[in-house]
Amino acid sequence: MPAPSPLPTYLYKILPSAPPSPLPAVLPLSDLDRNDGYIHLSTSEQVPGTADKFFGTFDSLWLLKIKYDVVAGGVDGEGNKVGGEIRWEEVGRGCFGHLYGSSLGVGNVESVEKVDRSGSWVESLKLEY
Template identity: 35%
Template sequence: MTSVIYKICPKSLWHEAESAGEFAGAGIDLADGYIHFSTAEQTPETARLYFSNTPDLVIVAVDSRPLGAALKWEESRGGQLFPHLYGVLPTSAALWVKSLPMDDEGAPRVPSLDADTGS
């Protein structure tokens, strides 16, 4: 599996996590009992399906290697394997954080993602 995974969340929630040193998840993560992530290939569809018309988002590239056994790859949308973190995310695992702007129709514009470098 890829070592770089991505999380989309409200900017304010990520700033709170940075202050605390860890990210416990957004509402859906807390309800499901794990933090939802996507691969580079899955992120644009995740953004479109779950974050359209949601202002002030960020996308966080995360190095999955230090997450260890708490990171599980589980079948989800369309039978694809998605990374799910059963625990908190140390913000030190973030490789970078970028704002996620909306296009004219309210869909998030995901930047080009290179799964190998996280850039």
């Protein structure tokens, strides 16, 4: 599936609990990411719907804000050039970015943000594209 046009500036990884602080070089994979063989990512427009669908019972979420051109350029969580890639793949309700052959961590995560829910996640999340 083709990448969105224009390409997003940021992608986001949704976490149901706080990541380690300080952020390590390589974050452990979630069970879902490990089983699927890639890291699930969302654009700013997709995060609220994904949060409502999969994290609707949570009062808080943590978002890893990832600069698209860094991970698309194959930089891993340690900041090394590894040749990982973003593949845009159709998943039932849209085309999502999946990170293959790389990791997330301090070397490619721009920031970590805790978001508290007030109402739905759609109402609570306003993210940079």
